[in-house]
Amino acid sequence: MAATAPADDRPDNCPSAAAASSPPQPTPEELVARAVAPVKPAFLRPPPVREAPSEENRATGAVPLEKKSKRQFKRERKQEQESVSRLCIAVGKSGNPDACKYGASCRFSHDIDAYLAQKPADLEGSCPFTVQDKLCPYGLNCRFLGTHKDNNALSENHEINPLNKDVQKLLWKTKYKFPKASAQIKHLGLKEVIKTKANAQTEDQKADHDNLDVSCELNGDDKTESLSGPPVNLDCDSGLCEEMVKLEGEPLVGNSVPCVEPRASKKSKVEDGGIHKNGAGTHDTTTYSEDSALVNGLEVPSDDPSSCRVDLVETPHLRERKIIDFREKLYLAPLTTVGNLPFRRLCKTLGADITCGEMAMCTNLMQGQASEWALLRRHSSEDLFGVQICGAFPDTVARTVELVDNECSFDFIDINMGCPIDVVVNKGAGSQLLTKPMRIKSIVQASSAVTERPLTVKVRTAFFEGRNRADSLVSDIYDWGASAITIHGRSRQQRYSKLADWDYIYQCAQKAPDDLHVIGNGDIFSYTDWNRHVSGCSKISTCMIARGALIKPWIFTEIKEQKDWDITSGERFNILKDFAHFGLEHWGSDSKGVETTRHFLLEWLSYTCRYIPVGLLDVVPQRLNWRPPSYCGRDDLETLMASDSAADWVRISEMLLGKVPEGFTFAPKHKSNAYDRAENG
Structure with missing residues (x-):
């Protein structure tokens, strides 16, 4: 699809590159063949001239950013904690200096008057919580404090899958039980390595399995793969290996696991209330002896002759x-x-x-x-x-x-x-x-x-x-x-x-x-x-x-x-506004939440600047590998959105989230190499 734009479509503030005395412009087909976006000539402008460093900067050797030492970071964190800008969350939410259960030992400020005196001015707009007739969970810390309503509505959380504190403590202590995974790994002929506080010898032996000392044989794949430390013998028992030969190629669902040599019988013990339920899932909080096996979340002793074959957790077939x-x-x-x-x-x-x-x-x-x-x-x-x-x-x-x-x-x-x-x-x-x-x-x-x-x-x-x-x-x-x-x-x-x-x-x-x-x-x-x-x-x-x-x-x-x-700049800006609103709901409407929302907005703007409006193209639709030339949009906002300068992305964020803090800098985390040649790595 090709089209041409009349000359009067060019914005007044956009000097056309075609108007200047220059060689004939390539055709849209030639530009597409070179993976350059065929923007209409009326919207093209000469590429910006990069200014050379000033003599003063050359002489002083000034650099835009200085890497801070760990000591500097530690000192700044301590100063921030002692500052009245760090108002206690409990105090901020209730407005009562006595609401904090830690009292004088709390490491955050309880001085409401001092906090409000230095708090930045409220942002434009309304609190994302109160507009939905909810109680703002950030209280005095909210950057939209002036729009809060006097109501007693509870804050309803529409987000799912929070990390349960009890589960987190079990994971920290490596006491969370995995009966299904343990049974299946045993069925595959591999012995899992589970480090606990009781048998961990050093701090380096904690839960990061990617750094664990392990030697494992996976059917000829990486016969001996030692990552660090002394190897751990993962050879399976002879009886299990013989059974695995028989079961080779069968689906690993709903099968049974042969156990090692039977020993004298020992009663199994299951305490009442040993399964702790938390929302959608369960986890085992009981303790187990070294000679017991975990099946279906229960303790089954491996030395019981009658339990020589343990039924795995029944999992439906894929179909x-x-x-x-x-x-x-x-x-x-x-x-x-x-x-x-x-x-x-x-x-x-x-x-x-x-x-x-x-x-x-x-x-x-x-x-x-x-x-x-x-x-x-x-x-x-x-x-x-x-x-x-x-x-x-x-x-x-x-x-x-x-x-x-x-x-x-x-x-x-x-x-x-x-x-x-x-x-x-x-x-x-x-x-x-x-x-x-x-x-x-x-x-x-x-x-x-x-x-x-x-x-x-x-x-x-x-x-x-x-x-x-x-x-x-x-x-x-x-x-x-x-x-x-x-x-x-x-x-x-x-x-x-x-x-x-x-x-x-x-x-x-x-x-x-x-x-x-x-x-x-x-x-x-x-x-x-x-x-x-x-x-x-x-x-x-x-x-x-x-x-x-x-x-x-x-x-x-x-x-x-x-x-x-052919979306307009105003419609695109409304989409950015929706993101900012959703971000404040997710990350918070206090100062920290506002800056977190700004950070992720800027990361996203580092991609959106590559969009070229449909009305500016000679060939539609835009391809993902086209390099956009320097062009100006149909209005100032569209031109601003087309900029690949981080300073202009910050300007857009300020239109949504207010002024950036003093000394603010931003560099995108990801830099796509979509326009570059393939890497050799």
Whole structure:
């Protein structure tokens, strides 16, 4: 689709590059061939001239940011704690200086008058809680204090999956029990390594399994993989090995586990109230002897002759489980940093059908880290929601699946086997698993057997460029226990450079069994891209939308309405305003919550600046790999939104969240290499 713009469409404040004496402009077709966005000449402007450093800066050697030492950070934290700006939460919520149960020993200020005297001015707008006739949980700390209403309504929380404090304490003490995962790992012929406070010799032996000393044999995969410390013997018993030979190739659900040599009988002991229930899940709080086995959450002594074969927890066969029909549903990909709960909530309002939480590391969840558990939070509007986890070893992933299955509300669980980040790959997780197919098998088999909810897997085409491996998984992964597989059409080495290989995704889909959902991923940026890929292969159930949703979250509306939406700057600003509102509800309306919302808004704006309005293009729709030239919009706000300068993103945030604090700086966490050549790593 091509169009030309009349000359008077150019904004008055936009000097056209075509007006200046310059060589003839390339045609839209030539620009597209060079992956440059064909913006109408009327909106083009010369690229900005970068100013050279001043003589004063050269002489002084001034740098914009100075790295602070640990001592400086410690001193600043102490000063902040002693400051009256740190008003006690209990005092701020109630307005009563005596409301804090810690009294004079509280490390926060109880001086309300001093706090209000130095508190920044209220932000424009209304408190996101009181507009819904709720009691603001932040009280005097709220940055919208002047709009608070005098009511007694209770604050209703629409977010699900908070981390229970009792569960967190059990995880800290490594006393949380995993009967299903333990039984399945034993059935696979692997011995799990569970460190407890009683047998841990050093602080280095705590729950991070990715750093545990382990030697493990996985059917020929990495015959001896020693990560650190003295090796731990994981050879299985001879009787168990003989039984495993007989059971080789059978599904690992609803089977029985042979035990070791029987000894003298000992009565099993189950205390009343030994199972502690917490919302959606259960966890065992009883203590067990060293000679007992855990089955169905009960203590069964391994030295009982009558218990030589222990029945595993009955898990329905894959075909008998709850089924999720992914076909032609709009699936928002799990996105690191930017795919937070407020952003997913925003995408739901714009038409997304399926949402998935950010990738959470298994080892961090097992340690009870509150920041990692926050990635599992779910909003009540997310009616079809999945959680995504990432781990390197079968026992770690299986125990995490059991933990999340017990304690969280979700519809499916996704295992990330495609993450390209170095810190994940170096621990053997993410896309590193593509080089270990037998470990993938063990992880899927062990994990699928401990939950009745659908299990999905996300992979890339390969680890190394030109050595595709995904097609060898799709034919077997359903039998291992997965309900769906998502294939990102790039290798780990390729990262996000070049276009996704959809021809290879189609080849993989053709090899998949009929009951396995195959989800394609890569470069969906318009409704025409969606239509082409969904209709390109009948075995493709749906497409996952990732960076396309970051750059223009209204892509879900475009697909449902089958149009290229020439959205105005005012409509885009209202979407940003909705995100800010959702962010204040999620992170809080006090000063800390406002700045957290600002941080994630700025991270998102580092992507939205790549959007080029439909009315400015000679060729529609925009492709994801097009490099935008320097151009100006149809109004000042549209021009501001097109800027790739962090200073302009901060200006937009100030329009929504007020002035930034003194000394504020921002640098985006993620820098896409979508325009760069493939990395060699």
